[in-house]
Amino acid sequence: MSDSVHKQIEKEITENKIMVYMKGTPEMPQCGFSKAVVDVFEVLEAPFASRDVLSDPDLRDGIKTFTHWPTIPQVFINGKFIGGCDIIREMYFKGELEPLVKAALGK
Amino acid sequence: MGTSSGVETANRLGYERAMFTPEKIKLIVEDKMPGSRVQVKDLTGTQDHFELTIVSKEFEGKGLVDRHRMVYAMFGSAVGAEIHALSLKTFTPAEYK
Numbered sequence: 598m599s600d601s602v603h604k605q606i607e608k609e610i611t612e613n614k615i616m617v618y619m620k621g622t623p624e625m626p627q628c629g630f631s632k633a634v635v636d637v638f639e640v641l642e643a644p645f646a647s648r649d650v651l652s653d654p655d656l657r658d659g660i661k662t663f664t665h666w667p668t669i670p671q672v673f674i675n676g677k678f679i680g681g682c683d684i685i686r687e688m689y690f691k692g693e694l695e696p697l698v699k700a701a702l703g704k
Numbered sequence: 705m706g707t708s709s710g711v712e713t714a715n716r717l718g719y720e721r722a723m724f725t726p727e728k729i730k731l732i733v734e735d736k737m738p739g740s741r742v743q744v745k746d747l748t749g750t751q752d753h754f755e756l757t758i759v760s761k762e763f764e765g766k767g768l769v770d771r772h773r774m775v776y777a778m779f780g781s782a783v784g785a786e787i788h789a790l791s792l793k794t795f796t797p798a799e800y801k
Contacts, residue, residue, distance in 0.1 A: 630789060667776050667784040683792050684768045 602659030610673040614701045615645035618660045619670040622649055630682035631670045637689045643698045675701045724751055724787055736778045737762055741800075747791065755791040759800045768794070 610616045615638065621627030623635045623645075638645050650657040650669050660671055664678050672679045674697055679685065688694040726744035733742045733756070740760035747753040756775065763771050771794040776783050783790050 630791075661784070666773070667781075668790070669784075678769065680769050680772065684772065687768065687793075 599655070599659050599662055602655050603663050606656075606660060606663050609646065609648065610676045613646035613673075614675060615643060615698065616673040617645050617647040617670055618650055618656070618672075619647055620649065620651050623647055627651055628669070630668075633682050634670045634672060634685050637685055637694065638698075641689075641695055641698055643702060674698065724754070724782070726754065729754060729756065732778055733758060733775070747789070752786065752788040753791075754787065754789070755793070757793040757795075759795045759797055761797060763794050764796045764798075 606618075617623075617631075617634060617638070619626060619628075619631035619634065621631055623639075626632035626635055627649075635647075648656060650660060657669070660669070661667055664671060666678070666681065668681050670682055670685075672681070672685055679688070679697075685694065688697070726746050729744045730742045734740060737758065737760050740758055740762070742759075743757040745755040747755050758775065762774070766774075772792050775792055775794065776790070779787060779790070
């Protein structure tokens with residue numbers, strides 16, 4: 598079961614330059630930490646794909662076992678796990694996130 | 705009015721949850737990372753959303769993902785369960801200056 602979820606995640610993080618696993622949707626985040634990540638990418642004007650783990654219990658468990666990371670949200674750029682809300686915010690404030698995002702999007 | 709059922713729900717949830725307190729979290733981190741400086745804030749007053757600031761030599765040479773994993777590992781399966789949210793700020797002594 599988690600094998601097929603992991604395969605699906607693998608596919609999503611490969612096909613999308615920026616992939617966010619979150620609670621809720623970008624339009625309607627269901628958790629402050631997920632919202633904070635959405636806010637950062639909106640400020641950077643960086644388009645991203647996302648999936649709502651609350652609407653899919655298998656995904657909610659599967660993403661945690663995929664990364665060995667216990668919390669949501671989780672952000673991938675160019676297929677690489679970057680971190681959760683704290684890391685994304687910290688990288689943003691240090692000016693480290695924007696170049697990474699720009700490189701990924703080819704800007 | 706509507707408030708009484710909310711209070712009852714909060715009490716029931718609070719009673720059923722394995723309790724973490726800022727003091728307990730501080731002890732756990734100091735025990736697992738001897739020599740570290742630890743500050744814990746209960747963000748919501750509900751003992752399940754914490755902000756943790758840790759200054760430790762053990763973070764030297766490690767990226768943020770590794771640092772956060774080290775901290776999560778101290779709490780086993782509690783992160784994401786009893787501890788709903790654990791906001792982390794990790795520094796080496798040099799970075800904290």
